[in-house]
Amino acid sequence: MVSAISVSTLQRWEVSSMAIGLIHQHRLWWRRRWGAERRYTVGWVLAAFFVGVFLFAGSRIGDTAVGGPRGNPSSDQPLVDLTLVENAKTKGAVCLDGSAPGYHLQRGFGSGADNWLVHLEGGGWCHSVDSCSLRKFTPLGSSEHMERQVPFLGILSNISSQNPDFYNWNKVKVRYCDGASFSGDVESEDQNGTILYFRGQRIWEAIMAELLQKGLANAKQALLTGCSAGGLATFIHCDDFRALLPEETAVKCFADAGFFLNGKDISGKRFIESFYDKVVQLQEVGKRFPDCISRMKPSQCFFAEEIIKSIKTPFFILNAAYDSWQIQNILAPAVSDPQQSWLKCKLSIQNCDSKQMEILQGFRSDLLKSLSEFKQRSDGGMYMNSCFVHCQTIYNVTWHSSNSPRVNNKTIAEAVGDWFFGRKITKDIDCPYPCNPTCFNLKLAQPYRM
């Protein structure tokens, strides 16, 4: 969801146009939803001038692009308050800047009163002292900058027609402010003279402890989910989540757009692996995977493909075959496309020429290949539509609506519900692009061209 690439990997004009686009669009977004709050805007403008803004530009761009067809993001969207976990600070469980972590909780009701859905927010990763420092001026690195209320849509919606199976559950959105999928843990906050806290693992533990107290400990059914970097965190923490709950609780995990492929890019380089390598080293994420790192490089252990092999809890993997974030940052990262011949194709799949399309089909095949073992698991669920999109659970237009994408005539919400409640075996693999007319394909041209 987030263009987590370093400044040096982008052409300068691209960076500035993205930054400007972001400021403009963030202000619009903010004004429409919550009214102008200058104090945050100032922070964003500042950060924009530090250029690394596009670190999370993708996330906002994604919001807007998906928001487009949703129409005016209006006042009828239910908003849910932020809760900060101030006492987490005593355990050193803090955001990159040292501020308290937080979450949004909406209580369940009726038959859902004892069921819990925990969603882990996404937002890319930071891989250097500089890129993590930039996040301190944003919601992705500091609760000082987090929105005090957020809309709960898609899988978080409390409207039964938009979220048929989970609408009345207790629902939590855990905010992401550590830059390493809730998995880093570095004791010292002094990173060569820069103060930065790498404490994602402690944030996970502190927030789970608080939720257990608030009723999660008595859950009858529980689902851990998340998208993008939060989807990866869902893989990483799935069995931990299971272990926190009583044996009689039905616990499952569901990752949206968290299956990042450890593949080669268009120039033959392993760009994503070297990027992950920096994240993992910087935040000492390898400690999370003691078994894996005895067998392979720590950076390889940070891929869902490896993590899933040891997960014992029932799992569902949702991924678009042409995941827009992965196409932009794994398949055709800017460093590997100095002529920018992929730029148009990266913004909208409809712009891809036949040669690029062939490469995208190869990406889809590689994705399917790396999922082939998981597909055999009897407790596993899978949904891979042939759409150009990233994160499909947190918008009602992609999760469950009359114009949502369908595979085998099922929306994502229906497929996930069928799997969670054991109504049907769910392994829905779409035919290759452009065969599915129900796809919601992102068109990212506008925000990038400001």
Ligand SMILES: *[C@@H]1O[C@H](CO)[C@@H](O)[C@H](O)[C@H]1NC(C)=O
């Ligand atoms: C999405 O949900 C919002 C808020 O409930 C609603 O206003 C909007 O019409 C919905 N859009 C679709 C496509 O269902």
Ligand SMILES: *[C@@H]1O[C@H](CO)[C@@H](O)[C@H](O)[C@H]1NC(C)=O
């Ligand atoms: C859904 O959430 C909104 C905002 O949190 C609240 O105003 C509304 O009453 C809720 N609807 C139901 C059916 O609980």
Ligand SMILES: *[C@@H]1O[C@H](CO)[C@@H](O)[C@H](O)[C@H]1NC(C)=O
């Ligand atoms: C701190 O500096 C040393 C020596 O230049 C370097 O090896 C190390 O990676 C740096 N640490 C961080 C967190 O940047």
Ligand SMILES: *[C@@H]1O[C@H](CO)[C@@H](O)[C@H](O)[C@H]1NC(C)=O
């Ligand atoms: C697809 O599902 C919808 C409702 O979920 C149903 O009305 C429709 O008849 C189904 N179409 C086919 C071809 O099965």
